[in-house]
Amino acid sequence: xxxxxxxxxxxxxxxxxxxxxxxxxxxxxxxxxxxxxxxxxxxxxxxxxxxxxxxxxxxxxxxxxxxxxxxxxxxxxxxxxxxxxxxxxxxxxxxxxxxxxxxxxxxxxx
Numbered sequence: 001x002x003x004x005x006x007x008x009x010x011x012x013x014x015x016x017x018x019x020x021x022x023x024x025x026x027x028x029x030x031x032x033x034x035x036x037x038x039x040x041x042x043x044x045x046x047x048x049x050x051x052x053x054x055x056x057x058x059x060x061x062x063x064x065x066x067x068x069x070x071x072x073x074x075x076x077x078x079x080x081x082x083x084x085x086x087x088x089x090x091x092x093x094x095x096x097x098x099x100x101x102x103x104x105x106x107x108x109x110x
Contacts, residue, residue, distance in 0.1 A: 003033075020053040058099060
């Protein structure tokens, strides 16, 4: 694994710890190298620190699916849909709704 980019991103995050964009880029970098636990933690941190960063939810949900955590994926898509509605982001809302629908409905996860 070439972690030069990851080191650069972490350095940038130290300079700007509130940057959701950089946190997202770090999560994507972990995914690129199949470091699933670190990617998951980075996405989860982002949803906690910036719950309105809509792009996070789709990627975190897909990662949960990959990790065989469908209930977490379902809830993530649902939470992301709420964030997308608040942001008025119809494209993200549609993507999240589609991803959620492929997993099932509310009764499947109660």
